[in-house]
Amino acid sequence: MISSNVSLFTSAVSYNSLTSEFARAFRMNWVSESSFAVVMIASIILVIGIILLGVGACMSLGNLRMQKTGAQFTLGGSVAETLGLVVTVVSYMLVNSSTDPTKANKILPQIPTAFYGYAVLTAIMLITAIVVFTSLPSVDKGEKYEMESKYKLFLMFLPFIALAFVFCYLPLYGWRYAFFDYKSGDTLSMSNFVGFKWFTYLFQNSATRTDMINTMRNTLIMSFLGVGTSWLPMIFAIFLCEMKNLRFRRFVQTFTTIPNFISWVLVYAVALAIFSTDGFINTFLKEIGVVAQNAQGKAWLMSSKHTWLKMWAWGTWKGVGWSAIIYIAGISGIDQSLYEAATVDGAGRFQKMRHITLPGLLPTFFVLLLMAIAGCLSNGLDQYLVFRNPNNMDTIRVLDLWVYDLGINGGSIPLSTVIGMAKSIVSVALLFGANSVSKALRGESIV
Known part of the structure; x- marks a missing residue:
């Protein structure tokens, strides 16, 4: 009855999540609640063991002193893992013994098959840790903890690799839903396996095909509006750095960066x-006599006219200051002697901007341009979701919003998964295509 979605870490930190499905069993005294405290203790010990093993593995990249200390952590982690598995078996026995015999058909404790594989792996790690710890030579008392720079950089980069794997690559396992006739709450089995049914449905169903064409039109137009004006943050950064008044420059940079941290709900x-219709613009027009006092205000926000341009304008206002930060950092990295030499040669401010600053920022600009082209099918969801209304439904629906409507609102998880798969594959193809064009024209690439 423990949910399959409850992880080991969740079991160790949240007793409520561990026992969320046992409320009725506890209330009816089918099983003892105290036995699950032992399950949580076992989870805590196992998590501590994993942490110690991770620390030991990281320290094994250092010098002999670090390796010796790392071996101690590894040995401690292996012992903790062994103890955690033993406590897990004890918790199984406690749950089994506390179960009401008359309700055994409802509460039947089981040890998953993966437990035995984990136990074998733990035994191997324990034996290996003992061998490594005993085989390492003694360490001089004066030796310090040291590690090569390349290993330090690798360990600093390791958390970002883990985050990228968890949030970018691990969700790809969900692509399997595209091959099943799945509804929320069902299980995946051969009984609901449908192969490529949803792939063909996307093109054979006329309504879905029409929605796809309309959605792709909106997505591509809004994306290319952004790609076509992707030079704006660079120009903004150049002119910002040319401001002589440092206090005013900081004010402008802060004022234009803050909108990036405002949610789209607040922006709306x-x-x-x-x-x-009764907002500031219409009220002001009535006050100055442009519009009659008793006239109905114009629905600037709800109108379906110029939806693409309005979405681009709001997105640019929100992100131009934030996007300019990388160009400001690039400008600070340009050799200042180039500006000094240009000043000696009589170059003016705009000449230095044109011949020094702009060429110095172009490599950064082209890298960001390639990334923008690769992500032209990923417009995001929040902006279009909050600005959507019945009037602009046909012109504001982009690919991410369509996937949201199909999967969350419509419950068609397999079809939304198919669209998400297609979007990912096309995005990768666009990235490599744009990279090949860049390599052919400029001789430089990012992949």
Whole structure:
């Protein structure tokens, strides 16, 4: 009855998550609640063991002193893992003994098959840790903890690799839903395996095909508006760095960067206060006599006209300051002697911007341009979800919003998974295609 979605870490830190499915069993005294405290203790010990093993593995990359200390951590982690497995068996026995015999058909403790594989792996690690710890020579008392720079950099980069794997590559396991006739709450089995049914349905169903064409039109137009104006943050950064008044420059940079940290819900609230029928714009027009006092205000925000341009404008306002930061960092890395030499040669401010600053930023710009082209099918969801209304439904729905509507609102998880798969494959193809064009034209590539 323990949910298959509860991880080992969750079992160690959240007793409520561990026992969320046992409320009725505890209330009816079918099983003892105290026995699950032992399960949680076993989980805590196993998590501590994994942490110690990780620390030991990292320290094994250092010098002899670090390797010796790392071997101690590894040995301690292996012992903790062994103890955790023993406590797990004890918890199984406690749950089994505390189960009401008359309800054995409802509460039947089981040890998963993976437990035995984990136990074998733990035994191998324990034996290996003992061998390594005993085989390492003694360490001089004066020897310090040291590690080569390449290993330090690798360990610093390791958490980001782990995050990228968890959030970018591990979700690809969900692609299997595209091959099943799955509904929320069902299980995946050969009884609901449908092969490529949803792949063909995407093109054979006329309504879905029409929605796809309309959605792709909106997605590509809005993306190419962004790609076509991707030079704006670079130009903004160049002119910002040319400001002589340092206090005013910091104010402008802060003022233009803050919108990036405002959620799209709050942005929409601001837009509603300004552009609604009784918002600031309509009220101001009535006050100055442009619009009659009793006239109905114009629905600037709810209108379906120029939806693409409005979405681009809001996105640019929100992100231009943040996107300029990388160019400001690039400008600070340009050799200042080039500006000094240009000044001696009589170059003006705009000449230095054109012949020094701009060429110095172009490599950065082209890298970001390639990434923008690769992500042209990923417009995001939040902006279009909050600005959507019945009037602009046909012109604001982008690919991510369509996937959301199909999967979350419509419950068609397999079809939304198929669309997500297609988007990922096309994005990778666009990245390599744009990279090949860049390599052919500029002789440089990022892949």
